[in-house]
Amino acid sequence: MSARLMIPSDVAPAATRKAFGSALQKLGATDDKIVVLDADLSKSTMSMHFAKEFPDRFYEMGIQEANMIGTAAGLALSGYTPFCCSFACFLTGRFDQIKMSVAYSEARVRLIGTHAGVGIGPDGYSQQGLEDLATMRSLPGMLVLQPGDDLEAAQMVEHLATDPRPAYMRLTRQNVARVHDDNYKFKPGVFPQLIGGDDIAIFATGGTVGYAVDAALRLHDAGVKARVYNASSIKPVDEKAIVEAAQQTKGLLTVEDHNVLGGLGGAVTEVVTEKHPARVLRHGVHDVFGESGSPEDLYKHHKLDADGIFDVAQGFYKSLTA
């Protein structure tokens, strides 16, 4: 595997929520079972594009997330495919409704949680979904996805039109770099490997993937052969890729804009511990509340930007080889 990504230089970074909005609008034209619900955030979640084109299949639910989730479940149980949109924090804050009316009722609701993590910036902790992967992953039968770029986000939307499971998809407010080429095809349970290398393995997800790629390229230049996976399928995880990384490298680094407890770090650690014990360093938001700041300052503060990931990975590699 090449240590360089083959992405054309003219591809601009894009927010995964924007790719979602466009893909959903496109899907609405070909699948009349698609319905969309939003709770007064359609301009932010980007469900407004679907709303404009298909007003009869769009439900503005007002500021009623619990009611929206239950209503989506009723639509799903009646044969429709509802995309139920809000900020990640507001959706997953209604955990009981998701647990009972969606997961335990086996209702094919597509929960779309945008504005993931500290990457949303100045609004501060109340608007930052930092526990959503952990909570959604704890529900039996739930598919949990987080695209690494806009191209993958669009493919996930298409996938969700037919997948039989209830699902949660986590999207960024901020722009993220393209990390996949046009030949990429998303599959649940598969982590695409973006960069090759056998010294350490970096598993990054969501808004951190592009930065992990940048950090890995610099690590290669500094003599540390870091491989990078886009861990976009949080549940099911790619056990094969995790075990291979544990066998082939000296240690695994997980990187996520989410609490290090229970999210990607938790998922990778669980597999490694049971299948092939190895050193894992969980990197992300280290069990603290988020705070206000610009997205760039927050990523720097939490060492989730390319410089930060480079430092953390280099330090981890040193500790493994000391």
Add this chain to the structure above:
Amino acid sequence: MKSPDVIDKASLEQTAVKLRRDILTMLEKAGSGHPGGSLSAIDIILTLYSGEMRYDPKEPRAEMRDRFVLSKGHGVPALYAVMADKGFFPREDLLTLRELGSKLQGHPANALLPGIEASTGSLGQGLSVAQGIALAAQLKGSKQDPAWRVYCLCGDGEVQEGQIWEVALSAPHLGAHNLTAIIDSNKAQIDGLVEDVMPLGALVEKFAQFGWHTQRIDGHDIDAIRQALKAARDETTRPSVIVADTIKGKGVSFMESDIVGWHGKTPNREELEKALQELPS
């Protein structure tokens, strides 16, 4: 889906007695569960399944069926008794209630038992699900002529949940006129009387203010239940709510006289015998 056969009142009342016996018998066998709220709800649920709703027990997931959501999930012994009587599953299965491996979970589980429309038991949620089912019927058919109707039974204590009031606000706005909510107003909850724990005030007037078609009836009078359901069906613009005054533990004198005590306590063998004597088969 064919129109249901309407069963005459006298034989329905006789069936209601039989189903009260089934409820108490299965709860005694299970050793845990909720007799009071099952006995208060049984006449309403039986009437829904005996002439009002269109369904086929042999094809419980037929697309064009009417749907019933039991939002007060703890009252599920009453629903199981009706479902067994109507042929959704063999009557002897009732005695597996709450046993490991049984489809008859302590609270409704739709994935395990066809005919149950949604998993409930955490209160306040079923009415939102029913609203979604109502909107789906309008997509499948049309706004004026929905493909099916949906009925949702809530407890009066359950109405304390905030989510119920979210639907109170949304259902009229969304035009969910094919949704009928029935509130089993049995006046008691675990910690005491609803009036003492968290009173609901003028419930009918509150729903009317939110824009609902409202009715208040005796929830044990089969004719009254039928008339109210028909009036709800005839309403073409607003969702309907029927506040049904009921008696918790209805049919068993010692339960009727201690409605808080019999919310979540099951009869022992001796109490069961005594209760069955009051409900001659």
